[in-house]
Amino acid sequence: MLSIPGTPDTKRICVCSMLLILVCSTTIWADTLFTKDTVKYGRIVAFNKTDVSIAEGCDMQKVNTLSISKVRLMRFNDQCTVPARTNPGPGSFNLDSCTDNQSQVVFVVAFGNRQRSYASSLEFDGGDTLIIDLVTSAEKIRGPIQKVIVIDHICIEKKYIPSTSTFPKDFVQL
Numbered sequence: 001m002l003s004i005p006g007t008p009d010t011k012r013i014c015v016c017s018m019l020l021i022l023v024c025s026t027t028i029w030a031d032t033l034f035t036k037d038t039v040k041y042g043r044i045v046a047f048n049k050t051d052v053s054i055a056e057g058c059d060m061q062k063v064n065t066l067s068i069s070k071v072r073l074m075r076f077n078d079q080c081t082v083p084a085r086t087n088p089g090p091g092s093f094n095l096d097s098c099t100d101n102q103s104q105v106v107f108v109v110a111f112g113n114r115q116r117s118y119a120s121s122l123e124f125d126g127g128d129t130l131i132i133d134l135v136t137s138a139e140k141i142r143g144p145i146q147k148v149i150v151i152d153h154i155c156i157e158k159k160y161i162p163s164t165s166t167f168p169k170d171f172v173q174l
Contacts (some may be wrong), residue, residue: 030058030080034073035066043080046126047071053126074151098155106135106161108152117141117165122151131174134165143171 033040033054042056045063053065058080098105107119109132123131130145147168 032075035070049121110150115166140174141171
């Protein structure tokens with residue numbers, strides 16, 4: 001049995017603080033999909049060159065499909081409970097104005113340890129494998145989607161796209 005010294009009020013505050021720490025430390029986030037004017041929470045179940053599908057609220061009976069061109073950011077997490085609190089970056093909202101020859105619409109795939117890959121297209125079939133068409137070469141790589149933290153869909157000046165991509169060792173060239 002836990003013995004907490006102090007007055008009854010001090011004991012209540014201590015117990016409430018411990019419960020708050022337990023609740024906050026076990027909070028898990030759901031996947032988040034940002035479009036130009038909406039935010040959807042749930043499980044991202046598939047995407048390809050044209051569409052992205054999300055099971056809203058992680059309910060596989062409520063799968064909605066959107067055009068990939070409308071998607072600005074996809075944030076991934078392992079569980080489907082509390083929605084993630086993330087805002088897309090400033091480059092995520094100017095895809096419609098990406099029409100000059102100096103710029104290109106790309107997907108920035110962010111992994112842990114500051115690893116980033118720049119993709120012209122992506123494919124995910126709902127299993128656990130993501131296929132990435134790298135922008136800077138004619139190469140494709142594939143690996144576990146669980147390694148992805150965020151996919152940002154942005155317009156970027158070509159000169160700012162790194163000449164090489166970095167990705168986890170779990171990803172291999174096709």
